[in-house]
Amino acid sequence: MKASEPFITQWQSPSNIALVKYWGKKGFQLPSNASISFTLDACHTTTRLAATPGDLHLSIRVNGKEQPSFLPKIEQFFKHISELFPALKNFNYSIDTSNTFPHSSGIASSASGMSALALCVVDLLADLNEESFSPELASNLARIGSGSACRSVYGGLAEWGKHANFTGSSDEYAIPFTGYDEVFNSFHDDILIVHEGSKSVSSTVGHSLLNGHAFATQRFEEAEKNMSRMKAILHSGDLDDFVDLVEREALMLHALMMTSTPSFILMKPETVAIIDAIRADRIEKGHHICFTLDAGANVHMLYPEKDAHYANELITSKLVDYCENGRYIRDRIGRGPKRIHA
Ligand code: PMV
Numbered sequence: 001m002k003a004s005e006p007f008i009t010q011w012q013s014p015s016n017i018a019l020v021k022y023w024g025k026k027g028f029q030l031p032s033n034a035s036i037s038f039t040l041d042a043c044h045t046t047t048r049l050a051a052t053p054g055d056l057h058l059s060i061r062v063n064g065k066e067q068p069s070f071l072p073k074i075e076q077f078f079k080h081i082s083e084l085f086p087a088l089k090n091f092n093y094s095i096d097t098s099n100t101f102p103h104s105s106g107i108a109s110s111a112s113g114m115s116a117l118a119l120c121v122v123d124l125l126a127d128l129n130e131e132s133f134s135p136e137l138a139s140n141l142a143r144i145g146s147g148s149a150c151r152s153v154y155g156g157l158a159e160w161g162k163h164a165n166f167t168g169s170s171d172e173y174a175i176p177f178t179g180y181d182e183v184f185n186s187f188h189d190d191i192l193i194v195h196e197g198s199k200s201v202s203s204t205v206g207h208s209l210l211n212g213h214a215f216a217t218q219r220f221e222e223a224e225k226n227m228s229r230m231k232a233i234l235h236s237g238d239l240d241d242f243v244d245l246v247e248r249e250a251l252m253l254h255a256l257m258m259t260s261t262p263s264f265i266l267m268k269p270e271t272v273a274i275i276d277a278i279r280a281d282r283i284e285k286g287h288h289i290c291f292t293l294d295a296g297a298n299v300h301m302l303y304p305e306k307d308a309h310y311a312n313e314l315i316t317s318k319l320v321d322y323c324e325n326g327r328y329i330r331d332r333i334g335r336g337p338k339r340i341h342a
Contacts, residue, residue, distance in 0.1 A: 006052040006094075009123040010342035013116035014334045015043040015101075015109070016152045017189055017292060017300050019246050020226045021253045022160065024210030024219070029144055030171040032210060033223035034161030036230055037151045038302075040189060041334030045112035047097040048342050049120035054092040056082065063098045077114070077145040081121065087128050088121070101329060114145030115152035119337055139173035147207075150174045155336030157184070157234065165228045181237030185333060186305035192319055193327040194270045195297040201257070201264045203295045209260035219256060239304065243282070243290040246302065250293040257295075268297040270322035275299065277322075281314050289314065 016037040024032035058078060060070050074095065082088040095117065099109050118141035125131040135153045143150035143160075151158035151174040159166050160174035168175050210216050226249060233241045257264050271293070278291050278301065287310045289303040301319075303311050320326050 006050040007124055007127050008048065008050045008342045009120050010046065010048040010340045011116045011119040011123075011337055012044050012046045012340050013112050013119060013152055013337035014040045015045075015112040016040055016148065016158065017294065017302075018148065018151075018249075019292065020223060020230050020249050022147055023207065023253055023256055023295075024213075024216060025147065025207045029147055031147060031161045032216075033220045034159065034163040034166065034169060034227045035148075035151070035223075036157060036159045036177060036227065036234075037148070038157060038184075038187060038189065039152060039155055039334050039336055040331045042329060042331040043099075043101050043112065043191070044334075045097055045099050045109065045116045046340065047095060047113070047116035047120055049117065049124065050094040050096075051091040051124050052094070053090060056089045057092045058095065059093070060095045060097065064096075073145075074117070077117070080144045081141055085125060085130055087130050088124070091124075110146035111149045111152045114149035115139075115142040115337060118142035118145060118149070119153065119339070123339070136173050136175075143173060153337055155334060156180070157333075159227075161227075163224065163227050165231055177231075177234070180234040183237045183239065183304050184234060187333045188301075188303050188305070188308060188311065189331045189333070190301040190303075190311060190315060191329040191331060192274055192299040192301060192315075192323050193329070194268050194274070194299060194322060194324060196324050196327070199266060199296050201266065201295075206257060206260075206264075206295055209262075210256065213256065213260055215256065215259060219252065222252065239288040243288055246290050246292050250291060253295070254293060266296050267293070270324075271297045271299055273322050274301075274319055277314065277318050281310070281318075285310055 016039045018035050018037040020036050022031045022035035026032050060067050119138045122133055122138045126133045139150040139153045151160050154176040157177040158174045159177045162171050163169050229245055275291055287307040289307050289311055292300045
């Protein structure tokens, strides 16, 4: 970088959907249990970072408009990462970001947003000769911004959290999960938007309610086992077992919410209606369409390519009626982030 010129970089980074869920934190932004996710494709964020030498200052535009409401989270992020890399304090940052999906749609924009920003910061650190570029470092920084974001820096599947059965796994960053059966490369994720708008309880609060939760210990033990089960399923390509485990993980996440103190319910009647319809259709037709849930009311409908015609029929004949304003997003397993010429 020349002294007076800004350093500019730009990344496109996707959202992800967990198959085994992260719910509960320990220490600073470390997971209470390991998790594994599909990286998505269509749902992504593009972020351009311009860093000009000067005192630490931030401005952020979302879809071309100044968004001061996003500043506190981004300021916190820069505060934490500049403790690790003090050279980051010597810049004025101008951030331009846009999502392919509305940030109010209830789809985790923090995973794509924080991973895109972390990748830009790692480019800056490389330019400053502080660190060489690595997805692992980007994952570590993304985690500091939002836990699940650390899994978005790889294509395919990503694993986050120390687990004896996942070589090289760490609580501090995600690693790519490879060697899985080819069928998973054909997976779709149709996101049925049941409720647009922000959630009644943030995931930050949700995670904290695991402290002292009556079922926390059992959950962490079960998640540990589910990670090993999921690993075996992903290697074997056993879709019956996949469907069973993915759905139980989603419902266990929501069971934890419903049994927290205070308790809360993020599912809506339409969420349950969609779950019922997917299960009834599966029993009737013998396909492998299943559901999973994030910390919200929307339903992620997962299925392999071989079942795409069943999925289309199910959505158009039934599920679309349960979607707010008839909205759903068609997504699939993606290849991970891309650096884009700024
Ligand atoms: O990354 P956070 O802090 O928003 O937590 C997300 C947690 C879940 O989406 C519910 C599960 C997961 O593993 O992504």
